[in-house]
Amino acid sequence: MFGENLRVLSRQYPSVSKLCRDLGINRTQFNRYLSGESFPRPDVLHRICNFFNVDARILLEPLNELQVEKGVLNHPLIADYVGSGMTDIPQDVFPDGFYRFSRRSFIEADLIIIGLVYVFRKDQHTFIRGYEAKEAMRQQGLPVDPQTREFRGVVLPQEDGIGALVAHHKTMATSFNYLSRVASFQNHYWIGYATRTVRETVTGLRAARLVYEHLGNDTGAVLQAARSVGFCGPDELIPYHRKLLQLDRPFA
Secondary structure, three states: OHHHHHHHHHOOOOOHHHHHHHHOOOHHHHHHHHHOOOOOOHHHHHHHHHHHOOOHHHHOOOHHHHOOOOOHHHOOOOHHHHHHHHHOOOOOOOOOEEEEEEEEOOOOOOOEEEEEEEEEEEOOEEEEEEEOOHHHHHHOOOOOOHHHHEEEEEEEEEOOEEEEEEEEHHHOOEEEEEEEEOOOOOOOEEEEEEEEOOOOOOOOOOEEEEEEEEEEOOHHHHHHHHHOOEEEOHHHOOHHHHHHHOOOOOOO
């Protein structure tokens, strides 16, 4: 059973030789583990378990019985409502790669914020990662170091699009995004809205229209978009972004 489990775990690595180097295990000895000819010492087993994020039950039990998803979203009370469906997002619905986004600023309502995020898949889930613009952080009196600026999120399938729960480190400042695809010639735009978890105030917004433009992994397009990250006026906005944001129409 251990050899079979180890073979399954090893399939995600294109090179067994590199895997052995990363594990610090002799290739010949590793092959003996795979064939079931021998078992690892306790210290080597501990190293293997830590590397693959499993426990010592891989010696005796099938891997598919051990890989039970953990975390609050997969708690039995809500797993069938939130957790189990979070893997069902095909690439043609929301593909991997870089996205340029724009929305009205939550802080300065007469300005537009432009940002860049990266969407990727890992362990059958779809994630978002990005960094707040330094200028936006400074205006709120917040540090501009990478850890404070970074945000990450998980994408959830919705009936007519996708949703994303996004937060900063240790869930300081959380937002929810909803996006649905725009029918267009190039078919790489999404429109929706973003909301933030703050108290109601006389000034400032808590919800605003949101546009995502898929750039894929085109290095030139990504670098060009990165240079425009930050605040801009409506007239400086990319025309099609401006059209989709409908800045002259209140968000409802």
